[in-house]
Amino acid sequence: MKLDPFYLIVDSAAWIERLVPLGVKLVQLRIKTMDEARLRAEIRKAKALCVQHDCQLIVNDHWRLAIEEGCDFVHLGQEDLQAAELARIRAAGIRLGLSTHDHLELQTALAAKPDYIALGPVYPTILKKMKWAPQGLERIGEWKRRVAPIPLVAIGGLNPERLDGVFAAGADSAAVVTDITLNADPEARTREWIEQTERWR
Numbered sequence: 001m002k003l004d005p006f007y008l009i010v011d012s013a014a015w016i017e018r019l020v021p022l023g024v025k026l027v028q029l030r031i032k033t034m035d036e037a038r039l040r041a042e043i044r045k046a047k048a049l050c051v052q053h054d055c056q057l058i059v060n061d062h063w064r065l066a067i068e069e070g071c072d073f074v075h076l077g078q079e080d081l082q083a084a085e086l087a088r089i090r091a092a093g094i095r096l097g098l099s100t101h102d103h104l105e106l107q108t109a110l111a112a113k114p115d116y117i118a119l120g121p122v123y124p125t126i127l128k129k130m131k132w133a134p135q136g137l138e139r140i141g142e143w144k145r146r147v148a149p150i151p152l153v154a155i156g157g158l159n160p161e162r163l164d165g166v167f168a169a170g171a172d173s174a175a176v177v178t179d180i181t182l183n184a185d186p187e188a189r190t191r192e193w194i195e196q197t198e199r200w201r
Contacts, residue, residue: 001095001115003151004056005167005197007175008190013045015181019190020053026173028075030060043069058097067092075118078105086112097153101132106146114150118175119143121156122166125178137169144170160189160196167200 004026010016011031020027029046031039043065050057058073059066063084066074075097076084089096095115100106109117123134134157144152154166155175166174176193183189 001151003116003153003173005173005200006193007153007155007173008180008193009060009155009175009177010181013042013049016046016049016055016057019180019186020049020055022187022190023194024053024055024190026056026058028058028060028175030075030177031062036065040065040069043071047071063089063094066094073097073115075099078108081108081112100143101135106143110147110150116151116153116173117143117147118153118155119171120154120175122154123157123162125156137165140166140169140171160192163193163196163200 006024007026008019008024009028009030016027016029027050029043031042039062043059047057047069056073057071058075059071060075061080063074067088072093073095074089077099081098096112097116097118098109098112098114099118100109101120119135119140121132121134122136122140140154151172152170153173153175154171158166158174158176159179163174174197180186180189180193
């Protein structure tokens, strides 16, 4: 399986509506707290937009709703992985991405036979409080040797200036959140990311 090198992560269908038409081909809908009816509506809208623009949608955490709404890709953190019913996810034909931050989590993730593995934070990140120190580029290389041929996603503190180093170290895809969503011009920044990742496709 090949992942697009530009992996956008957003917290609403409104962001997908705004940015995916610019040429985004891989996006994760990451909503942490929302009532189920609104969450279902967000997933439904996100899926329709991604179908319209030939973009792969990945639903974070909410695997039951992803199954019910006919989505085909979910991403789980380690805690969510413990609670998830992997057999049901696989039986629904859904692909699976998993987060890792250390060697033990990597072992756990590999045992689940995911379709990609994410490593982070590569650099310091403002997205959430992390108990892990920045992983650095050497860790990307180590992870790639351990997970290949499974695609490796790098996440945490990434920006266009850091992409060449991240891909040269072994990442297959670079995930971004705040560098785009907190930018003064998210559309322009999205175009810059697309341009910078073009040669790694």
